[in-house]
Amino acid sequence: MSDRAASRLESLGFTRVYRYSPGKDGWLTMALPTEGPDAATPRAGDVADRDAPTCALHDRLGDVRDRLRAAGETSCIVVNDQQVVLGRVRLEALDGDAEQTVEAVMEAGPTTVRPSEPLDALIERMQKRRAASIVVSTADGVLVGVLHRADGERRLSEQKGSVLDSAAISPAANPTRAGTPGRSR
């Protein structure tokens, strides 16, 4: 849509027209600030662990296992050279032949969510599916991080406490929203 709008502006006589194709979603992926009532909505990208361990398809299981254990991590995201998510491998899957490659044991095409996804709805889905974590990636599949459900639950709990505290101080000035409003695209 921004491309059509940009072309329309040129047709209207604008001489220096630029198009920010990543759009608002791309802006949020970079954790840049926004304005408006939804700007305070916690999102997947706010809570995701952006230093989640990664490995490559052809890494040796033994090497990845050692790295994960040393770091106290329980899973590793498989990415290519462009950091595009290809799969996920959990620690227990690495107990096989140390000479095998990650590709042989990884879960291909793990479910991913966008960094802009509102946290409350996402955590609710994760709770229903008993998912302890989920991969967060950009629209073109580049890894952003891993969201651990416990971190998301903690964040929502903190926010709820903060809203209640504010309401106790000034109820009229802090109307409590009944859940997070739906997103308008």
Add this chain to the structure above:
Amino acid sequence: MPVEIGHDEVQQLIAAGAYLLDVREREGYDAERLPGAVSLPIKTLDRETTDHLDRNRPVITYCWEWT
């Protein structure tokens, strides 16, 4: 041809005085927008609605996501 730009260029151009136009429906703009953006939904783009804008000033368009 419109020039595609990234996050850094957006911020540089805004600092240099560019217009930042949110071309989504007004509802989306009202809920959340990039700092300093002006709402000008694509369906309303015409000579009349853009008459007050300087044609020689840089203008950046954006919507929700990759297009």
